[in-house]
Amino acid sequence: xxxxxxxxxxxxxxxxxxxxxxxxxxxxxxxxxxxxxxxxxxxxxxxxxxxxxxxxxxxxxxxxxxxxxxxxxxxxxxxxxxxxxxxxxxxxxxxxxxxxxxxxxxxxxxxxxxxxxxxxxxxxxxxxxxxxxxxxxxxxxxxxxx
Numbered sequence: 001x002x003x004x005x006x007x008x009x010x011x012x013x014x015x016x017x018x019x020x021x022x023x024x025x026x027x028x029x030x031x032x033x034x035x036x037x038x039x040x041x042x043x044x045x046x047x048x049x050x051x052x053x054x055x056x057x058x059x060x061x062x063x064x065x066x067x068x069x070x071x072x073x074x075x076x077x078x079x080x081x082x083x084x085x086x087x088x089x090x091x092x093x094x095x096x097x098x099x100x101x102x103x104x105x106x107x108x109x110x111x112x113x114x115x116x117x118x119x120x121x122x123x124x125x126x127x128x129x130x131x132x133x134x135x136x137x138x139x140x141x142x143x144x145x146x
Contacts, residue, residue, distance in 0.1 A: 004060055004101040005067030006108075008115040009037070009074070011053035012093045012127040025085045026053075029092055036077050040070070056112075064100030064132050071096040071130040079128065093128035095119060100133075 011017075011033060018026040030053060037047040037055055046058040057074075059067050075096055082091045097119025105111045114133040122131040 001101070001103060002061060003063040003066075004058070004111070005062045005064055006099050006101075006111050006115045007057040007059065007067060007071050007074075008050075008097045008112070008119045009033075009055045009057065009071075009094050010096075010119055010123065012095055012123075014053035017090065017092070021085055021088070021090070025090075028085060029083065029090070032081065032083055033078060033092070033094065036081060037074065040074050040077060056115075062100075064098060064134075067098045067100060068130060068132050071098050075128070075130055095122035095127050096130045097122055098130060098132040 011029065014026065014029070017029055030049065033055065034047070034049060037057060041047055041057065044060050046056075048056050048058075050056045057070075059070065062070070075094055078092060078094045082089050084090070097115045097117065099105075099111050099114035099118055101111050105114070118131040118133040122129050125131065
């Protein structure tokens with residue numbers, strides 16, 4: 001099986017940006033995050049906004065450890081790229097969930113669910129961090145037959 005990883009990225013406290021600075025400012029933040037994602041990816045990677053303030057990055061030929069390193073670089077790039085909106089310096093952070101395809105991952109939907117759970121864990125743990133889904137090891141075939 002060839003390695004494949006998925007990152008789900010969510011802008012932390014995005015509603016506050018919209019509420020405090022307006023939707024035009026929120027749109028600028030989303031465009032900037034999209035630009036940072038695109039600038040960070042390889043030609044073979046795919047970046048997409050999947051709704052609201054959430055983005056997905058599909059990393060072919062990338063295992064979970066390399067995907068975690070990529071996600072950490074991306075998280076840092078977002079945090080270290082403050083925006084000036086209406087004269088105010090705005091620091092935006094993101095939470096990122098990472099999942100790598102395994103033999104247990106039967107579809108892109110399953111991979112997405114694993115990444116979404118990791119994203120939820122990153123948010124629950126305080127935001128502005130990367131969490132990697134580490135699926136439970138598969139039972140050995142001999143044990144499964146019992």
